[in-house]
Amino acid sequence: xxxxxxxxxxxxxxxxxxxxxxxxxxxxxxxxxxxxxxxxxxxxxxxxxxxxxxxxxxxxxxxxxxxxxxxxxxxxxxxxxxxxxxxxxxxxxxxxxxxxxxxxxxxxxxxxxxxxxxxxxxxxxxxxxxxxxxxxxxxxxxxxxxxxxxxxxxxxxxxxxxxxxxxxxxxxxxxxxxxxxxxxxxxxxxxxxxxxxxxxxxxxxxxxxxxxxxxxxxxxxxxxxxxxxxxxxxxxxxxxxxxxxxxxxxxxxxxxxxxxxxxxxxxxxxxxxxxxxxxxxxxxxxxxxxxxxxxxxxxxxxxxxxxxxxxxxxxxxxxxxxxxxxxxxxxxxxxxxxxxxxxxxxxxxxxxxxxxxxxxxxxxxxxxxxxxxxxxxxxxxxxxxxxxxxxxxxxxxxxxxxxxxxxxxxxxxxxxxxxxxxxxxxxxxxxxxxxxxxxxxxxxxxxxxxxxxxxxxxx
Amino acid sequence: xxxxxxxxxxxxxxxxxxxxxxxxxxxxxxxxxxxxxxxxxxxxxxxxxxxxxxxxxxxxxxxxxxxxxxxxxxxxxxxxxxxxxxxxxxxxxxxxxxxxxxxxxxxxxxxxxxxxxxxxxxxxxxxxxxxxxxxxxxxxxxxxxxxxxxxxxxxxxxxxxxxxxxxxxxxxxxxxxxxxxxxxxxxxxxxxxxxxxxxxxxxxxxxxxxxxxxxxxxxxxxxxxxxxxxxxxxxxxxxxxxxxxxxxxxxxxxxxxxxxxxxxxxxxxxxxxxxxxxxxxxxxxxxxxxxxxxxxxxxxxxxxxxxxxxxxxxxxxxxxxxxxxxxxxxxxxxxxxxxxxxxxxxxxxxxxxxxxxxxxxxxxxxxxxxxxxxxxxxxxxxxxxxxxxxxxxxxxxxxxxxxxx
Numbered sequence: 001x002x003x004x005x006x007x008x009x010x011x012x013x014x015x016x017x018x019x020x021x022x023x024x025x026x027x028x029x030x031x032x033x034x035x036x037x038x039x040x041x042x043x044x045x046x047x048x049x050x051x052x053x054x055x056x057x058x059x060x061x062x063x064x065x066x067x068x069x070x071x072x073x074x075x076x077x078x079x080x081x082x083x084x085x086x087x088x089x090x091x092x093x094x095x096x097x098x099x100x101x102x103x104x105x106x107x108x109x110x111x112x113x114x115x116x117x118x119x120x121x122x123x124x125x126x127x128x129x130x131x132x133x134x135x136x137x138x139x140x141x142x143x144x145x146x147x148x149x150x151x152x153x154x155x156x157x158x159x160x161x162x163x164x165x166x167x168x169x170x171x172x173x174x175x176x177x178x179x180x181x182x183x184x185x186x187x188x189x190x191x192x193x194x195x196x197x198x199x200x201x202x203x204x205x206x207x208x209x210x211x212x213x214x215x216x217x218x219x220x221x222x223x224x225x226x227x228x229x230x231x232x233x234x235x236x237x238x239x240x241x242x243x244x245x246x247x248x249x250x251x252x253x254x255x256x257x258x259x260x261x262x263x264x265x266x267x268x269x270x271x272x273x274x275x276x277x278x279x280x281x282x283x284x285x286x287x288x289x290x291x292x293x294x295x296x297x298x299x300x301x302x303x304x305x306x307x308x309x310x311x312x313x314x315x316x317x318x319x320x321x322x323x324x325x326x327x328x329x330x331x332x333x334x335x336x337x338x339x340x341x342x343x344x345x346x347x348x349x350x351x352x353x354x355x356x357x358x359x360x361x362x363x364x365x366x367x368x369x370x371x372x373x374x375x376x377x378x379x380x381x382x383x384x385x386x387x388x389x390x391x392x393x394x395x396x397x398x399x400x401x402x403x404x405x406x407x408x409x410x411x412x413x414x415x416x417x418x419x420x421x422x423x424x425x426x427x428x429x430x431x432x433x434x435x436x437x438x439x440x441x442x443x444x445x446x447x448x449x450x451x452x453x454x455x456x457x458x459x
Numbered sequence: 460x461x462x463x464x465x466x467x468x469x470x471x472x473x474x475x476x477x478x479x480x481x482x483x484x485x486x487x488x489x490x491x492x493x494x495x496x497x498x499x500x501x502x503x504x505x506x507x508x509x510x511x512x513x514x515x516x517x518x519x520x521x522x523x524x525x526x527x528x529x530x531x532x533x534x535x536x537x538x539x540x541x542x543x544x545x546x547x548x549x550x551x552x553x554x555x556x557x558x559x560x561x562x563x564x565x566x567x568x569x570x571x572x573x574x575x576x577x578x579x580x581x582x583x584x585x586x587x588x589x590x591x592x593x594x595x596x597x598x599x600x601x602x603x604x605x606x607x608x609x610x611x612x613x614x615x616x617x618x619x620x621x622x623x624x625x626x627x628x629x630x631x632x633x634x635x636x637x638x639x640x641x642x643x644x645x646x647x648x649x650x651x652x653x654x655x656x657x658x659x660x661x662x663x664x665x666x667x668x669x670x671x672x673x674x675x676x677x678x679x680x681x682x683x684x685x686x687x688x689x690x691x692x693x694x695x696x697x698x699x700x701x702x703x704x705x706x707x708x709x710x711x712x713x714x715x716x717x718x719x720x721x722x723x724x725x726x727x728x729x730x731x732x733x734x735x736x737x738x739x740x741x742x743x744x745x746x747x748x749x750x751x752x753x754x755x756x757x758x759x760x761x762x763x764x765x766x767x768x769x770x771x772x773x774x775x776x777x778x779x780x781x782x783x784x785x786x787x788x789x790x791x792x793x794x795x796x797x798x799x800x801x802x803x804x805x806x807x808x809x810x811x812x813x814x815x816x817x818x819x820x821x822x823x824x825x826x827x828x829x830x831x832x833x834x835x836x837x838x839x840x841x842x843x844x845x846x847x848x849x850x851x852x853x854x855x856x857x858x859x860x861x862x863x864x
Contacts (some may be wrong), residue, residue: 378621387659453653
């Protein structure tokens with residue numbers, strides 16, 4: 001097995017670090033991933049169900065403003081709203097710092113990368129900027145907890161998350177013949193049904209038809225969300241009768257979430273789903289144009305294990321192609337920033353102490369310039385996989401500027417570029433980068449050149 | 460090998476892209492058309508009724524006691540029925556010369572929910588609805604997909620945020636003019652060295668540096684834009700340091716070159732309270748932007764169409780805080796030497812009892828996408844099928860309003 005500890009960190013982990021040991025084998029990588037989530041324990045991000053402020057906190061505070069009976073009461077209520085907004089901003093900033101801290105220090109980098117991969121698979125951008133602080137808690141609760149489990153559990157958790165329900169308009173879908181539909185005249189919205197089939201399970205080439213989308217949308221009715229209850233199933237919104245999706249019939253008696261969960265189970269088990277997810281994993285982690293044999297092998301394992309993700313990763317990691325020395329993918333902006341901080345061994349204490357405006361200046365805005373506003377891709381298909389989407393003039397300007405300017409704001413003193421190059425790129429950096437790092441006029445230029453180099457930007 | 464030697468050698472080996480920016484490794488085509496299209500997304504839902512005011516409608520005054528129109532509101536009469544909000548008065552001379560106009564009582568097919576998020580998605584996706592899913596690309600991008608193999612510079616989205624309207628399979632460029640790529644000459648030379656063997660990084664970074672230099676006004680073409688802008692008579696009242704003017708200047712510079720399509724947004728139209736105060740600022744920003752485009756484009760203005768689109772309109776009645784709430788029908792403002800301005804086109808539905816959509820909003824009498832489609836039809840030469848099926852699925856083009864000269 002051509003395992004390479006440097007490639008393991010760069011390609012499947014969060015990059016190299018001067019402080020963290022690389023993995024010694026594939027077994028090691030998988031054992032860590034299978035074990036307890038140490039990074040989450042050390043840098044805890046709140047889960048969706050417990051995060052404060054909650055959406056209900058916002059609703060109550062907003063209601064108090066509307067109901068204020070005099071000027072003084074209104075001022076006090078508005079002050080309370082501002083306070084809640086500030087707390088939400090703090091969750092957003094702190095969660096970002098916590099995620100970066102995990103990526104800087106973890107020995108289990110594959111888990112972080114998988115979390116980002118699956119969070120993008122089930123991307124749920126906030127439908128209103130005010131809710132963006134909730135995306136980290138959603139990922140923590142509904143995605144991260146399942147990256148080493150069965151795919152079906154992640155699918156079910158995501159489909160029952162308020163953010164995804166709202167983003168894909170399921171809260172507007174009502175069975176036209178349900179009590180609620182008859183009373184209100186409201187009807188079906190196919191958005192969630194289509195995206196589950198097209199993006200989350202079978203994939204765009206999968207064996208489903210428009211009739212399946214329609215029937216599945218009818219089956220999904222009943223699922224909705226509101227501020228008070230979060231996500232819920234309400235039988236009187238559910239379209240009465242049985243629905244047939246991909247040849248299987250669900251329900252027909254009492255309307256129940258169980259029917260939906262059963263259908264999600266069957267979709268997760270569908271052979272097209274195994275193929276779709278396997279190809280996506282390979283394209284993300286290894287490179288474009290996934291080798292059909294590898295995808296087939298992973299899909300077979302997926303089918304045999306009922307969608308056990310650990311088993312699927314195992315097949316991927318044991319493939320020759322996973323360890324080809326050529327770096328065929330470009331890091332996405334968040335991974336570039338986090339792996340830079342990891343190579344620089346930025347202090348997580350310093351990171352956690354940063355103010356909101358510091359994080360905005362060093363992380364939020366630069367990522368937007370690089371083309372990756374955190375958690376806000378333009379569509380439900382998530383971030384682009386092809387390098388050309390990222391390495392554009394604007395994207396490069398963002399990366400070069402960050403590489404040249406941010407390290408000295410994050411670290412004092414900067415490392416000697418001639419040593420730093422080995423922290424960042426491992427024992428055999430390209431000659432041109434060795435030369436350029438040594439030839440720079442200042443340490444910050446030298447460090448910047450290493451971070452901006454294609455050798456560091458690729459994985 | 461010392462540093463100087465290495466740099467000289469790599470220069471001699473010829474990093475062609477560094478010497479000639481905007482050269483892509485794959486042979487890609489310039490656009491086979493010569494006209495220019497600028498799409499400005501007015502985010503927040505512009506109150507068309509207060510910008511292009513139907514003061515001749517007898518119902519208007521009673522609906523908006525605190526938002527007076529026409530003579531009462533010091534607005535500028537356009538044609539005896541509509542008046543131009545005084546905060547947009549800088550555009551009146553363009554109206555008089557036929558370079559600015561409006562289409563009224565229009566909207567996308569989006570109805571009833573009145574959410575900015577969905578409204579903008581529908582506007583930029585150009586789809587009749589998002590209820591069926593499938594939000595993947597924007598209509599300007601689908602237009603580009605019709606002519607495969609175009610260089611990315613043919614279309615530019617400008618600004619920090621990604622614009623859905625230009626996102627999709629077809630390559631398009633994106634740049635935020637406020638990007639400051641500050642890099643020492645030494646570091647720049649060293650980056651050329653480290654990127655030398657990686658064409659993707661080499662080309663993107665040399666383009667980035669080249670664009671950044673143009674932005675920093677060092678390059679001749681940007682200076683020319685500045686000269687054009689400084690020399691234009693209507694630019695007297697326009698301060699040249701605003702971010703929106705920078706955006707317009709950047710757009711003009713690109714559009715005078717290989718770029719044929721540019722898109723950017725102007726935010727801040729969500730005027731729930733003290734609308735006239737907000738519109739004063741928005742009016743200045745939009746007028747300055749259009750005047751800066753006109754000046755910066757110089758002779759190219761004559762073949763340019765600028766369309767200003769918003770996600771939906773606002774309530775016909777003012778609310779309790781001298782503002783308006785989310786509505787339906789609004790106006791599309793347009794400008795450019797290639798368009799027939801000096802007119803307000805509308806099948807005016809009226810504002811009286813029973814005329815309003817859902818009893819509250821200006822009733823849209825035509826799909827705004829039809830106007831955008833006809834402009835592309837006449838300006839770029841796209842055929843009806845392409846427009847109705849690929850660019851704006853589900854649109855019925857209807858009769859040609861004749862916006863293009």
